[in-house]
Amino acid sequence: xxxxxxxxxxxxxxxxxxxxxxxxxxxxxxxxxxxxxxxxxxxxxxxxxxxxxxxxxxxxxxxxxxxxxxxxxxxxxxxxxxxxxxxxxxxxxxxxxxxxxxxxxxxxxxxxxxxxxxxxxxxxxxxxxxxxxxxxxxxxxxxxxxxxxxxxxxxxxxxxxxxxxxxxxxxxxxxxxxxxxxxxxxxxxxxxxxxxxxxxxxxxxxxxxxxxxxxxxxxxxxxxxxxxxxxxxxxxxxxxxxxxxxxxxxxxxxxxxxxxxxxxxxxxxxxxxxxxxxxxxxxxxxxxxxxxxxxxxxxxxxxxxxxxxxxxxxxxxxxxxxxxxxxxxxxxxxxxxxxxxxxxxxxxxxxxxxxxxxxxxxxxxxxxxxxxxxxxxxxxxxxxxxxxxxxxxxxxxxxxxxxxxxxxxxxxxxxxxxxxxxxxxxxxxxxxxxxxxxxxxxxxxxxxxxxxxxxxx
Amino acid sequence: xxxxxxxxxxxxxxxxxxxxxxxxxxxxxxxxxxxxxxxxxxxxxxxxxxxxxxxxxxxxxxxxxxxxxxxxxxxxxxxxxxxxxxxxxxxxxxxxxxxxxxxxxxxxxxxxxxxxxxxxxxxxxxxxxxxxxxxxxxxxxxxxxxxxxxxxxxxxxxxxxxxxxxxxxxxxxxxxxxxxxxxxxxxxxxxxxxxxxxxxxxxxxxxxxxxxxxxxxxxxxxxxxxxxxxxxxxxxxxxxxxxxxxxxxxxxxxxxxxxxxxxxxxxxxxxxxxxxxxxxxxxxxxxxxxxxxxxxxxxxxxxxxxxxxx
Numbered sequence: 001x002x003x004x005x006x007x008x009x010x011x012x013x014x015x016x017x018x019x020x021x022x023x024x025x026x027x028x029x030x031x032x033x034x035x036x037x038x039x040x041x042x043x044x045x046x047x048x049x050x051x052x053x054x055x056x057x058x059x060x061x062x063x064x065x066x067x068x069x070x071x072x073x074x075x076x077x078x079x080x081x082x083x084x085x086x087x088x089x090x091x092x093x094x095x096x097x098x099x100x101x102x103x104x105x106x107x108x109x110x111x112x113x114x115x116x117x118x119x120x121x122x123x124x125x126x127x128x129x130x131x132x133x134x135x136x137x138x139x140x141x142x143x144x145x146x147x148x149x150x151x152x153x154x155x156x157x158x159x160x161x162x163x164x165x166x167x168x169x170x171x172x173x174x175x176x177x178x179x180x181x182x183x184x185x186x187x188x189x190x191x192x193x194x195x196x197x198x199x200x201x202x203x204x205x206x207x208x209x210x211x212x213x214x215x216x217x218x219x220x221x222x223x224x225x226x227x228x229x230x231x232x233x234x235x236x237x238x239x240x241x242x243x244x245x246x247x248x249x250x251x252x253x254x255x256x257x258x259x260x261x262x263x264x265x266x267x268x269x270x271x272x273x274x275x276x277x278x279x280x281x282x283x284x285x286x287x288x289x290x291x292x293x294x295x296x297x298x299x300x301x302x303x304x305x306x307x308x309x310x311x312x313x314x315x316x317x318x319x320x321x322x323x324x325x326x327x328x329x330x331x332x333x334x335x336x337x338x339x340x341x342x343x344x345x346x347x348x349x350x351x352x353x354x355x356x357x358x359x360x361x362x363x364x365x366x367x368x369x370x371x372x373x374x375x376x377x378x379x380x381x382x383x384x385x386x387x388x389x390x391x392x393x394x395x396x397x398x399x400x401x402x403x404x405x406x407x408x409x410x411x412x413x414x415x416x417x418x419x420x421x422x423x424x425x426x427x428x429x430x431x432x433x434x435x436x437x438x439x440x441x442x443x444x445x446x447x448x449x450x451x452x453x454x455x456x457x
Numbered sequence: 458x459x460x461x462x463x464x465x466x467x468x469x470x471x472x473x474x475x476x477x478x479x480x481x482x483x484x485x486x487x488x489x490x491x492x493x494x495x496x497x498x499x500x501x502x503x504x505x506x507x508x509x510x511x512x513x514x515x516x517x518x519x520x521x522x523x524x525x526x527x528x529x530x531x532x533x534x535x536x537x538x539x540x541x542x543x544x545x546x547x548x549x550x551x552x553x554x555x556x557x558x559x560x561x562x563x564x565x566x567x568x569x570x571x572x573x574x575x576x577x578x579x580x581x582x583x584x585x586x587x588x589x590x591x592x593x594x595x596x597x598x599x600x601x602x603x604x605x606x607x608x609x610x611x612x613x614x615x616x617x618x619x620x621x622x623x624x625x626x627x628x629x630x631x632x633x634x635x636x637x638x639x640x641x642x643x644x645x646x647x648x649x650x651x652x653x654x655x656x657x658x659x660x661x662x663x664x665x666x667x668x669x670x671x672x673x674x675x676x677x678x679x680x681x682x683x684x685x686x687x688x689x690x691x692x693x694x695x696x697x698x699x700x701x702x703x704x705x706x707x708x709x710x711x712x713x714x715x716x717x718x719x720x721x722x723x724x725x726x727x728x729x730x731x732x733x734x735x736x737x738x739x740x741x742x743x744x745x746x747x748x749x750x751x752x753x754x755x756x757x758x759x760x761x762x763x764x765x766x767x
Contacts (some may be wrong), residue, residue: 036512039512039696040505040511040512041695042509042694042695042696044507045503045507110721110743112571112573112575112717113572113574113575113690113716113717115572115573117604118603118604143608143745144578144609145581145603145608145612145613146605146606146608146609146611146612146617147609148604149604149605149608149609150603150604150605150609151604152605153604153605153626154604157604163543189573198719198720198721199720199721200719200721225573225690225693227571227693227694227696228692228693228694229509229692229693229694229695229722229725229726230506230507230508230694230724230725231509231692231720234692235692235720235721235722238721252572252657254657254660255508255571255657255658255659255696256658256659256696256699257693257694257696257699258656258695258696260694261694280572280602290695291658314534334608335624359512383650445719449614454466
């Protein structure tokens with residue numbers, strides 16, 4: 001629906017493909033579009049302004065990597081700045097603080113419908129399974145019909161004990177009873193799920209402040225919907241100022257919202273985003289992934305990924321050197337191993353193919369031939385289990401060497417045979433094509449899994 | 458509770474007060490009395506963006522404002538009034554209450570939306586309204602996914618004295634909807650309101666499930682559902698566009714309900730939605746009480762948004 005940022009930017013940068021350093025005018029033109037993109041992604045306006053100013057300073061004068069356009073380069077700089085802003089200042093602060101004398105309380109706060117109760121259960125399950133904690137949950141939501149029952153059901157689903165509600169008991173009393181039970185029965189963590197409330201509602205805010213004073217939680221987590229609009233700044237600020245939060249949990253990150261609220265809330269509170277909800281199941285919670293959220297805010301993870309990869313992967317010259325070597329028929333197993341390494345460095349095959357326009361066909365071909373990441377890893381392992389001499393001179397590899405290589409790489413002799421055969425076919429083909437003087441049509445005839453990256457077209 | 462109904466506008470206004478202070482206050486800062494030049498227009502546009510109206514709508518409104526006023530001395534009051542008028546004009550065509558009277562019987566009302574938007578609460582409030590009008594209402598607990606969603610609707614059923622048809626958690630919502638429409642007809646109810654599980658609009662399988670609910674309802678009554686409400690949280694931002702689009706594609710949404718307008722969120726996105734989709738806004742949720750569902754009034758909403766009195 002929204003014109004994608006890449007479309008906007010390509011308009012601006014069509015005229016200026018490939019230049020040296022980024023000029024101020026280029027940067028400004030790109031940043032105007034990025035400003036709109038950030039606003040459409042629901043990043044709050046004051047945050048957008050600060051951000052754009054910071055990026056401008058960074059971007060002017062930067063060198064444009066080869067093989068990317070200035071526009072793509074600016075996007076990459078913006079993306080990196082977003083990731084930096086979204087990431088916690090102190091990596092230690094990324095996890096939940098549940099140290100100290102048990103039981104430690106985690107207090108969940110937020111607006112109605114932000115996902116507090118579901119998130120409570122997800123966090124409980126995560127603490128039980130990953131951190132081996134004994135967790136107790138209690139619902140302090142005495143207002144919404146069946147809210148306490150909802151936590152009971154989720155407790156059953158996750159196998160986490162939940163305090164049995166007592167009719168008419170008030171939130172502070174429930175918190176006290178839960179902490180007392182936690183102490184008496186030796187729980188490590190007590191998760192207190194509160195009712196949804198507006199920061200504007202004095203009475204409800206007073207209530208949650210009282211709960212906070214009673215339970216002395218080590219974490220007060222603001223649960224907020226990733227789809228929140230411009231109001232995210234006010235919401236986060238109010239909760240932080242009034243109740244004092246220690247972190248943010250972003251929910252519904254699996255939606256197609258762009259998640260700009262994350263940046264606003266992080267910026268205005270200075271508190272880390274600790275976790276994110278990624279689906280409806282009780283397991284669907286992850287540590288906060290700044291890259292993922294930055295990508296969706298900009299709506300162009302594709303370009304960013306390509307620029308990153310372009311920067312990492314072999315320089316063009318290396319690739320050309322290799323191509324020459326191949327055409328002479330001097331394609332050794334060492335070269336083949338190098339290809340695998342580069343392929344793997346670029347990430348998963350699906351990921352790489354997903355980034356390239358029109359890659360669906362290639363992907364189908366790969367699927368048909370059972371080429372996947374695992375297979376490449378296995379083939380690389382086989383090559384790595386050879387001696388340098390063997391790699392340079394495959395003919396030396398006799399039966400007993402094959403057995404050794406198979407054992408060393410955790411594969412089997414037939415697999416080693418297959419790899420050697422593939423290498424031979426490939427080397428032959430290179431020689432043939434080299435003689436004919438062209439690499440066109442090579443791809444089609446190549447055995448599966450053998451497509452070397454960086455090959456000149 | 459009786460005085461509340463006359464004072465809903467006041468309540469909406471006090472709910473919006475903070476946001477209106479922010480928007481209105483910001484406008485005051487820009488225009489105590491100054492020239493309406495490009496810089497002033499840019500600032501104005503930003504203020505509207507901050508109200509979630511979206512970049513495109515904000516730009517159009519400021520352009521409209523500039524017409525005939527550009528480079529002239531203007532006051533804060535004039536700017537607010539003019540903007541409120543523009544917004545009211547945009548909203549007036551969509552401010553339409555849901556009409557059930559004179560419609561088919563049973564009137565089948567399907568309620569959908571993303572998770573946490575306030576579907577079940579809205580249904581409770583709707584049931585209370587219809588009940589107060591002397592209609593008999595059947596509620597169908599079609600959110601068979603979320604823990605205790607069924608119980609939540611049952612509590613609303615008790616509060617409003619409406620029967621609730623429910624099945625176990627995890628049951629097929631389409632089958633339940635089928636039975637609900639049949640029971641409503643057999644038992645002679647005026648209205649049947651069918652709840653559905655919250656679903657994010659980009660989940661294809663869940664949207665397909667919703668389409669199936671509609672398909673199956675049509676087997677009971679080919680003209681049903683007679684209304685399909687999309688419930689939306691006023692705090693959401695520009696994703697509202699994607700929500701309306703996806704739900705409209707899946708189930709022919711006939712109208713919107715904006716909930717949680719009692720917060721500091723301005724619900725400004727409704728202006729952009731009105732411009733783009735023209736779907737009726739049937740009601741707004743302004744609080745947690747059973748009577749806190751009110752008709753959407755374009756003029757007062759626009760004026761509240763701009764921090765102006767009635």
